Amino acid sequence: MTPRYLHFTQQEVKYFREIINRLLPFQELLPSNVDYAETLGIVEFIDDLLGDSTRDEDLIARFARVGIDPLAQCPIPDPTGWRERRGLNAAAVFDAARSENLLLEGDIKPFARSEFYAEHMPPLRLAIEGANLKTPKDWGDFVKLLLDDDATRKTDWPHATLKKPSEFLYQLTRDSLQAVLGLRNQHADSKTLEDVINRLGEKRRVGNMFTKEGAEKAVASFIDLLPKPQAAAVPADEMGTDAGPVGSPPV
Numbered sequence: 001m002t003p004r005y006l007h008f009t010q011q012e013v014k015y016f017r018e019i020i021n022r023l024l025p026f027q028e029l030l031p032s033n034v035d036y037a038e039t040l041g042i043v044e045f046i047d048d049l050l051g052d053s054t055r056d057e058d059l060i061a062r063f064a065r066v067g068i069d070p071l072a073q074c075p076i077p078d079p080t081g082w083r084e085r086r087g088l089n090a091a092a093v094f095d096a097a098r099s100e101n102l103l104l105e106g107d108i109k110p111f112a113r114s115e116f117y118a119e120h121m122p123p124l125r126l127a128i129e130g131a132n133l134k135t136p137k138d139w140g141d142f143v144k145l146l147l148d149d150d151a152t153r154k155t156d157w158p159h160a161t162l163k164k165p166s167e168f169l170y171q172l173t174r175d176s177l178q179a180v181l182g183l184r185n186q187h188a189d190s191k192t193l194e195d196v197i198n199r200l201g202e203k204r205r206v207g208n209m210f211t212k213e214g215a216e217k218a219v220a221s222f223i224d225l226l227p228k229p230q231a232a233a234v235p236a237d238e239m240g241t242d243a244g245p246v247g248s249p250p251v
Contacts, residue, residue: 006050006118008043015128016043016172022143023173024180026196037176040196041187045179046172048187049113056103056112063096063110070094103171113175120168123158127165130156143169 008016017037021027026036037043066072070092071079080090096110103111127146133139142155146165150157157165179185180196 006114006121008047012121013043018139019143019169019172020176022140023169024176034192036192036196039189039192040180041185042176042179044187045185046175049175050117053113057115060110060112063094067094116171120163123163123165124168127155127157
């Protein structure tokens with residue numbers, strides 16, 4: 001039975017860092033002597049997502065129940081006839097997956113991360129433990145084999161599981177990018193994270209300043225940039241004229 005929740009072991013954390021450093025081009029953008037998967041806290045961030053995904057499992061189960069009879073809770077009497085009279089298909093379809101409001105495995109099957117990673121960890125461990133991975137080049141060649149679904153079967157990834165290694169690596173890449181671009185990563189070194197985002201050309205950032213003082217400072221800086229309004233000149237013939245209080249009757 002697939003566990004609902006999964007924490008990475010320390011050994012798995014090391015494996016993921018080696019893989020992520022080959023999936024993302026940080027070593028080409030930035031100094032090569034930094035382990036960016038570690039410095040940016042990517043694996044720790046994904047580990048947090050696994051805990052959050054237990055709610056996704058409950059949501060997927062609810063959507064599956066709703067999909068059996070999408071109009072069961074419809075307040076309109078005779079919803080089938082109502083749809084037919086308006087030229088709609090009599091049978092309503094509830095498909096949250098096709099609307100891309102859920103994580104999808106193979107762009108078809110909704111899944112929760114806790115389930116997805118738990119299913120793919122055993123074949124990944126077999127493939128890694130069966131390979132002789134010692135150098136960065138070994139890891140690079142290994143990741144390329146998995147991205148190509150290892151058509152020549154040079155690794156011990158169990159193909160009979162029908163779990164494609166490329167699908168796992170694509171999802172790992174998406175989750176890694178969320179750790180870098182989502183700006184919710186409390187595990188990352190903030191200076192390195194900012195440097196990476198700047199080099200990727202991502203200039204807009206939500207929540208650069210989180211305190212009230214920071215917000216007030218940002219507003220004051222913005223006001224200083226605005227052009228100062230010019231005072232309107234008062235016509236000479238209206239100066240000294242008393243028109244009376246507002247709303248008074250004409251004299």
